[in-house]
Amino acid sequence: MKVAVLTGGGDCPGLNAVIRAIVRRASEHGFEMMGLRDGWKGLLDDNHFRLTRETTSGILHRGGTILGTSRVNPFKVENGLERVKRAIERNGIHAVIAIGGEGTLSAATRMSQEGLRIVGVPKTIDNDLNGTDFTFGFDTAVHIATEAVDRLHSTAESHKRVIVCEVMGRHVGWIATYAGIAGGADVILVPEIPADLEAVAQHLVRRNAGGRTFSIVVVAEGTRIKLSAEQNEQLVTTGALDEAGRPRLGGVGNIVAAEIERRTGFETRVSVLGHIQRGGAPTAHDRVLATRFGVHACDMVARGEFGKMAALRGNEIVSEELAEATRELKRVPEEFFKVAQVFFG
Ligand SMILES: Nc1ncnc2c1ncn2[C@@H]1O[C@H](COP(=O)(O)OP(=O)(O)OP(=O)(O)O)[C@@H](O)[C@H]1O
Ligand SMILES: O=P(O)(O)OC[C@H]1O[C@](O)(CO)[C@@H](O)[C@@H]1O
Ligand SMILES: [Mg+2]
Numbered sequence: 001m002k003v004a005v006l007t008g009g010g011d012c013p014g015l016n017a018v019i020r021a022i023v024r025r026a027s028e029h030g031f032e033m034m035g036l037r038d039g040w041k042g043l044l045d046d047n048h049f050r051l052t053r054e055t056t057s058g059i060l061h062r063g064g065t066i067l068g069t070s071r072v073n074p075f076k077v078e079n080g081l082e083r084v085k086r087a088i089e090r091n092g093i094h095a096v097i098a099i100g101g102e103g104t105l106s107a108a109t110r111m112s113q114e115g116l117r118i119v120g121v122p123k124t125i126d127n128d129l130n131g132t133d134f135t136f137g138f139d140t141a142v143h144i145a146t147e148a149v150d151r152l153h154s155t156a157e158s159h160k161r162v163i164v165c166e167v168m169g170r171h172v173g174w175i176a177t178y179a180g181i182a183g184g185a186d187v188i189l190v191p192e193i194p195a196d197l198e199a200v201a202q203h204l205v206r207r208n209a210g211g212r213t214f215s216i217v218v219v220a221e222g223t224r225i226k227l228s229a230e231q232n233e234q235l236v237t238t239g240a241l242d243e244a245g246r247p248r249l250g251g252v253g254n255i256v257a258a259e260i261e262r263r264t265g266f267e268t269r270v271s272v273l274g275h276i277q278r279g280g281a282p283t284a285h286d287r288v289l290a291t292r293f294g295v296h297a298c299d300m301v302a303r304g305e306f307g308k309m310a311a312l313r314g315n316e317i318v319s320e321e322l323a324e325a326t327r328e329l330k331r332v333p334e335e336f337f338k339v340a341q342v343f344f345g
Pocket of ligand 1: 008070072073075103105110123126
């Protein structure tokens with residue numbers, strides 16, 4: 001039986017660990033494995049290669065994805081679905097394992113509703129996928145961001161400055177909240193709550209008056225800000241679009257830093273972590289989670305459990321409906337964020 005695997009959306013640490021686990025389990029099931037290049041594009045362009053134990057050995061700890069990735073949406077390409085179906089038929093592919101975030105798995109949900117045999121694996125540093133307690137990649141990103149916040153603390157303290165650290169998180173503030181709590185940030189700004197910059201400035205002034213002469217502000221790139229009473233809350237974008245046609249985010253940290261300096265008079269700096277959070281080796285936690293997801297996904301194919309994705313519930317790996325996983329984003333709950341807010345005062 002031939003099974004194809006693809007990685008779609010932004011890359012994240014642990015993708016190679018999943019691919020390796022799928023291929024290793026597949027050899028026990030007697031599956032022939034095929035790697036699709038660059039996400040759904042690999043099916044549209046019929047671009048793939050054979051995955052074997054040999055070609056996937058030594059990749060467990062490596063960042064990125066040996067399959068390549070893209071944000072190409074098969075439903076936005078002319079005759080996309082037909083081209084995908086033809087490639088599956090022509091190559092005798094029994095099932096496709098799609099490793100991706102909410103975008104890739106939304107496409108997987110639609111493919112599965114069209115009758116294709118699809119199994120999903122949840123990945124993303126953003127941790128915004130519904131239906132799973134955690135995605136792999138998130139733990140690594142949080143470790144990197146936490147180390148950055150720790151390092152910013154010592155220099156902010158020496159110079160008596162405010163330092164704004166911009167982290168990733170397009171729709172949700174999981175990385176900002178975790179790294180902010182773990183790194184002891186003084187303010188955390190997330191996409192779930194539009195930022196009130198005047199309140200932030202006043203808070204920093206109060207901190208300063210209380211003798212704390214430096215502050216760390218963590219802001220997720222997707223946080224909406226309101227600069228004046230007349231203006232609406234807005235996302236900060238670079239002006240360019242990404243491959244999927246969405247505005248490219250980035251720059252909110254600079255605006256927050258400039259506003260803090262203008263409103264408080266405190267010397268302020270900004271540090272944008274960007275893709276450093278997504279590159280390089282996965283943590284041990286992400287390697288284990290990715291490996292468990294990969295083995296489970298392969299077993300799902302063997303059991304004929306299609307239209308579902310591997311998911312983490314507590315410490316169990318379970319199968320979750322793709323439609324449920326992509327129904328809505330998993331945002332940081334208010335109760336969780338309130339824990340972080342205890343330390344803002
Ligand atoms: N509702 C949808 N239905 C079908 N395809 C979608 C949908 N939403 C997004 N996609 C497509 O899925 C692909 C990947 O989406 P996206 O760029 O959001 O990555 P992702 O898999 O969500 O990972 P991440 O957001 O972590 O980078 C893109 O081609 C995107 O156009
Ligand atoms: O720069 P890229 O690769 O388009 O991706 C940026 C986006 O991808 C993510 O890292 C998710 O994978 C988001 O946090 C971020 O908005
Ligand atoms: Mg996405």
